[in-house]
Amino acid sequence: MMYTKKVMEHFQNSQNYGKIEDADGIGKVGNSRCGDVMWIYIKVKDGKIADAKYETFGCVAAIATSSMAIDMIKGKPVDQALSITNKAVAEALDGLPPEKMHCSVLAEEGIKSAIEDYQQKNK
Amino acid sequence: MMYTKKVMEHFQNSQNYGKIEDADGIGKVGNSRCGDVMWIYIKVKDGKIADAKYETFGCVAAIATSSMAIDMIKGKPVDQALSITNKAVAEALDGLPPEKMHCSVLAEEGIKSAIEDYQQKNK
Amino acid sequence: METKYYFDYNATTPTDPRVVEEMNKFFIENFHNPSSFYRKAGEANFAVQKARERLAELINAGSSEIIFTSGGTESDNLAVQGTAYKLKEKGNHIITSRIEHPAVLKTCKHLEKNGFQVTYLPVDRYGFVDPEDLKKNITDATILVSIMHANNETGTLQPIKELVKIAHHKGIYFHTDAVQSTGKIPVDVRDLDVDLLSFSSHKIYGPKGMGVLYKKKTIKITPLLFGGGHEKGLRAGTENVHGIVGMGKAAEIARLEMAEEKKKLRPLRDRLQKEILEKIPEVIINGDTGKRLFNTLNLSVKYIEGEAMLAMLDQQGFALSSGSACSSGSLDPSHVLLAIGLKHEEAHGSLRISLGKYNSREDVEKLIEVLPAVVERLRNVSPFWQNK
Amino acid sequence: METKYYFDYNATTPTDPRVVEEMNKFFIENFHNPSSFYRKAGEANFAVQKARERLAELINAGSSEIIFTSGGTESDNLAVQGTAYKLKEKGNHIITSRIEHPAVLKTCKHLEKNGFQVTYLPVDRYGFVDPEDLKKNITDATILVSIMHANNETGTLQPIKELVKIAHHKGIYFHTDAVQSTGKIPVDVRDLDVDLLSFSSHKIYGPKGMGVLYKKKTIKITPLLFGGGHEKGLRAGTENVHGIVGMGKAAEIARLEMAEEKKKLRPLRDRLQKEILEKIPEVIINGDTGKRLFNTLNLSVKYIEGEAMLAMLDQQGFALSSGSACSSGSLDPSHVLLAIGLKHEEAHGSLRISLGKYNSREDVEKLIEVLPAVVERLRNVSPFWQNK
Ligand SMILES: Cc1ncc(COP(=O)(O)O)c(C=O)c1O
Numbered sequence A, B: 001m002m003y004t005k006k007v008m009e010h011f012q013n014s015q016n017y018g019k020i021e022d023a024d025g026i027g028k029v030g031n032s033r034c035g036d037v038m039w040i041y042i043k044v045k046d047g048k049i050a051d052a053k054y055e056t057f058g059c060v061a062a063i064a065t066s067s068m069a070i071d072m073i074k075g076k077p078v079d080q081a082l083s084i085t086n087k088a089v090a091e092a093l094d095g096l097p098p099e100k101m102h103c104s105v106l107a108e109e110g111i112k113s114a115i116e117d118y119q120q121k122n123k
Numbered sequence C, D: 001m002e003t004k005y006y007f008d009y010n011a012t013t014p015t016d017p018r019v020v021e022e023m024n025k026f027f028i029e030n031f032h033n034p035s036s037f038y039r040k041a042g043e044a045n046f047a048v049q050k051a052r053e054r055l056a057e058l059i060n061a062g063s064s065e066i067i068f069t070s071g072g073t074e075s076d077n078l079a080v081q082g083t084a085y086k087l088k089e090k091g092n093h094i095i096t097s098r099i100e101h102p103a104v105l106k107t108c109k110h111l112e113k114n115g116f117q118v119t120y121l122p123v124d125r126y127g128f129v130d131p132e133d134l135k136k137n138i139t140d141a142t143i144l145v146s147i148m149h150a151n152n153e154t155g156t157l158q159p160i161k162e163l164v165k166i167a168h169h170k171g172i173y174f175h176t177d178a179v180q181s182t183g184k185i186p187v188d189v190r191d192l193d194v195d196l197l198s199f200s201s202h203k204i205y206g207p208k209g210m211g212v213l214y215k216k217k218t219i220k221i222t223p224l225l226f227g228g229g230h231e232k233g234l235r236a237g238t239e240n241v242h243g244i245v246g247m248g249k250a251a252e253i254a255r256l257e258m259a260e261e262k263k264k265l266r267p268l269r270d271r272l273q274k275e276i277l278e279k280i281p282e283v284i285i286n287g288d289t290g291k292r293l294f295n296t297l298n299l300s301v302k303y304i305e306g307e308a309m310l311a312m313l314d315q316q317g318f319a320l321s322s323g324s325a326c327s328s329g330s331l332d333p334s335h336v337l338l339a340i341g342l343k344h345e346e347a348h349g350s351l352r353i354s355l356g357k358y359n360s361r362e363d364v365e366k367l368i369e370v371l372p373a374v375v376e377r378l379r380n381v382s383p384f385w386q387n388k
């Protein structure tokens, strides 16, 4: 299995993991049957993602895409965060093996789901 | 293909080949379709094989068994020569590969056929 | 970091230097085709025969009962397909188990598409086939039972002798995939009384690309590969002389040294197991801890996933394997671990540690040192661990 | 005397020292299973991919069109059986020729016992299949044409391109056994437009136990060996890494050096032919002298038998082969020589001289010197020569 340096860096050194106890939105995606579960926590302030964290059960790609996704949304306006695509996440990691692209899909879904949760709660 | 030393000696150095122009008996056995043809010439004097020679088209085993068979009958009384078996020829050569045993059968047949030819002519 | 600590001997083994040396002259100096006529060909042929005898001796077979193949996979295919096609007029039912290697399982799946019926026996949570279960599933159409000797993932050893008796009682052929046991523990085809047995060179410190199918003299099978009449017509193809010679040497070494290896490796494996269980909470041992290959330790680390562990360990120079789907590119985790009743998450979190003759005490201590930190880090990231 | 003068390159070749060197590190240093996860496994996998590209380049294929097998025999079997079983709903008729290698012929015989019908096209006295004959024998049930590129005994080269056009005109798959041509002369799968093409490592100075089946991207076949999903599911089994790497290197060397070899060997072969015809009466050249592999010379020495010649030559250090039944342990002489119309005696008296890159001018002169005396001695013993 050949991962890029960026993937390995995010996998090994990511500090973006953990829980946000008073999160404004939580997205829980994936399925442990398939080996990947991602929880995304966000904190929103003034329409921007003030803080975000992830908890992930899964492979290298799942953890690295979670971490990268957090990097990509932090500080962004919510609607910009919402438009981040799985391809953008994968590209930011200098690519993923084809059979691991589904992990980036999960990351995109995780973010969307956390933001939707936030929007739901703040309707 | 593994031949014994004896086989190779008879194959390479045999001096028993050739024609006997005024032979008393000639045996022609074998079939060129199958790759082995043996002609055995004998000269009989006082009930004994005074001289014998072979001409053989065939493989190493065919030539070596011809040569050995000639050695084995020369000087022998005709009825003793008649009782030489293919096994005896093969044994005298320190054995033959199983798939080559048929060559020793040919040698036995060649001798028998030459003696029969002689007996036919002298009935 | 370089791969320095190799714990994946069940996947493949380095070629023993004595094997490499024995093979060397068959590339350039004595490269000849053993079927040819001249004397150098005779020498190659002689070397092939000698290897055949060494391989026979390893499993207590006759040398005429050894069929050379290209590996364990081909041996399994030849055994299963070869019997099925040979006996198809007699019956169309095959019995195997759910924990077989894909070389048997996928071959059976293929046969199912071609008029055969296959029963896949379940196993208990230690990985054992129940002999009663075999008995119950035999029908008048059963022509072959194929059950592996040692499982490649858990190391669990089946009661082959007992299973063979049941099959033979009904006159049914028995094949065993002994790829993981042969060369590690004594395998005696006469004692086991199996009709067909597969093993593979690269699992016993021999070269890759070689295997053996043992076929009892009295058994008839249909070949898979037709051609120049090699291996008494059962497996055509110019002989892989260096491979055969190397595998023969590997067999000899295994026969002479396996007891010693066991004496060295079993305590190392046991220490690993004990220390890991002590140092890391919520770890499950997969497979039976008694009837198990002495070199194999399979465990599930709860709440985290296997590929992630492999990657962390790889960074620190460790080579291991996992039954997680993520490490194999497939969709489901190990069919073996699911068959012994693990939940999907647990199977995803499995690690297989398999030791071999070049492992040192130091390797083991190093793994004991590193693994807990790896697990901790990944558990810190895991929602299941954090929220349990 | 040692085998010193090797003239049997069509049987097998020594491994090129550069190939041996390239393989070396894959026994001990980088023995890892290319399918495993850790980085050393990644290196092995990378080496396999590089070899795949080299092999593809040799025949102008895409690297995804290369299937690794255990040799020419397996490639032929996989092509013929694989197509037959895949297309069996479409039709059950196969066309091949009478001069194929047993790897194709016996596979076809096997298929005949399993519901397929096979037409064996005759050849003319130079060994050519008549394209008109192919055309005439195609039926609605024809699913595969398998005709070899270069014949291993005579070296005769078939008009593959023309034959492929005929098959494709009717939408029929075309396989060619190019075991003897690949690596010796340019073989371009795009130009030939074949769907399947077999070749073998040990005929091109690579290691034994390796082969390739080229399969055009668009073609579907049924695998022979099932298991761990290697080779995209078309050929399971742990990769024979050293074999693959070695064959890859051999392919690269062949691609770069084949023109040079031809320039050197063709004149040597031609000189042998000329001198033998001049020095020995009643010799027949078998096969076509024009469209023929540049390294091959097949002749029949009338009135004597081939094995006896081989043995005399062996005593003096020469390695050659013969189509005589006596040298192969079979009952009939070469089916190829009978197919081109030789009488049995003539086929029994055949010699195949096949040159390769380590043959020197001196080897050739030595053979020219020795052969006439060998023939004379055996003719002196022969009743046919003495009594003609
Ligand atoms: C139990 C078992 N059977 C069969 C095989 C296949 O053997 P090979 O890799 O030699 O094809 C393996 C290893 O991969 C195995 O562990």
Ligand SMILES: Cc1ncc(COP(=O)(O)O)c(C=O)c1O
Pocket: C236, C237, C238, D010, D070, D071, D072, D073, D074, D076, D101, D103, D148, D150, D151, D152, D177, D179, D180, D200, D201, D202, D210, D211
């Ligand atoms: C024309 C031809 N086809 C097939 C084969 C079989 O190849 P292998 O020896 O690699 O099985 C050979 C050589 O033996 C051959 O000459």
